[in-house]
Amino acid sequence: MPNSVHSLSTSGLTPKNQIQCWTDALTELCGQFDVDPLEASSLEGRVNYTTVSRLKLCQIEVSQHRIAHPVSRAKAGEHPYVKILFQTYGVSHFEQNGHRIELMPGDCLAYDVSCPHTIISPSLTRHEVVIVPTELLQERGFHLAKLPACKVSARTGTGRIAHDFMHAAFGEAPKLSPHxxxxxxxxxxxxxxLPLREAGTAFDRGGPVALYERAQAFIHDHLRDPDLSIDQISKALGCTKRYLHMLFSDRGMTVSDYIWRARLLNCRQELETQGGKTITDVAFSWGFSSSSHFSRVFRNYFGIAPSSLHKAQNGSQSPVSISSDTSVPRPA
Known part of the structure; x- marks a missing residue:
């Protein structure tokens, strides 16, 4: 069932109930905060929010106020979110870990909600916010320990593209099927x-390159396991299968392509250097479960049957040179 857009307003409530209403709204969205209207006699706030899969998308307009997530509320695992906040009107002052960041219209701020922080808006402000569960970022290779807040521009470049897409997604959310x-x-x-990576933020301490290298290492460590699978690799690396596929497709291959190519190269090396093993022994030792399947993909990849190499090795002939063709065979 598609998600609807929910709305909440403090208009018409008593000042005390306005603060409670706004506190309840923040609690429902991303956790408990202290709310202070500063010296104003009322807190006029309105929020529209919806969900797109596991993301919460919000449009917020509120009069002068201060919200705080103090140390007393900072319990481990209580606020497992990262906020991506787009300032669209007014000025806000963000403080976290001794750092103060001023937000103007067109600025974008990413920060860890679980870390104590304060946001002061001395007059009317409007924000568009994406609330992201931290585990969705960890699945993409981002390590969030002691994440510093990061401000980037949403006026141009990838920041603007991200904001425009977020804005469009909010409007279309009620029409989207779950898939x-x-x-x-x-x-x-x-x-x-994208803009966070471009800014070189510590958000990306793992990063796609590091995760790809970890995937390579895991594959080679488990290459002899006939049950090696994409599910097993993604679980070990703590990333989604979709993201794992993307890491390899960016380099012109699938995860399966990489696995089978690595196995074939190891099989060829053994056939050329260890004449005491049969072809079936070699194939099975590197994760193949069928000698006929192995022979077929070996010939497709190298342009020569494994039996030819085996005979050459046992007959003390010179090994056949490896073909320069780097195309990857498709296992049946």
Whole structure:
């Protein structure tokens, strides 16, 4: 069932109930905060919010106020979110870990909600916010320990693209099927991370390159396991299968392509150097479960039958040179 847009307003409430209403709204969205209207006699706030898969998208307008997530509320695991905040009107002052960041219209701020922080808005402000569960970022290779807040521009470049997509996703959210919403959410997260990567933020301490190298290492360590699978690799690396596929497709291959190519190269090396093993022994030792399947993909990849190499090795002939063709065979 597609998600609807929910609305909440403090208009018409008593000042005391306005603060309670706004506190309850923040609690429902991302955790408990202290709310202070500063010296104003009332807190006029309005929020529209919806969900796209596991993301929460919000449009917030509120009069002068201060919200705080103090140390006393900072319990481990209580606020497992990262906020991506787009300032669209007014000025806000963000403080966290001794750092103060001024937000103007067109600025974008990413920060860890679980870490104590304060946001002061001395007059009317409007924000568009994406609330992202931290585990969705960890699945993409981002390590969030002691994440510093990061401000980037949403006026131009990838920041503007991310904001425009987020704005469009909010408007279309009620029309999305659950399956489509999942794809939109994945795309939105990837777009939101682009300006952060460009800014060199510590958000990306793991990063796609490091994760790809870890995937390579895991594959080679488990290459002899006939049950090696994409599920097993993604679980070990703590990332989604979709993100794992993307890491390899960016380099012109699938995860399966990489696994089978690595196995074939190891099989060829053994056939050329260890004449005491049979072809079936070699194939089975590197994760193949069928000698006929092995022979077929070996011939497709190298342009020569494994039996030819085996005979050459046992007959003390010179090994056949490896073909320069780097295309990857498709296992049946």
């Amino acid at each position: 489509t919403a999942l794809g939109v959410a994945d795309t939105l997260i990837d777009l939101l991370l």
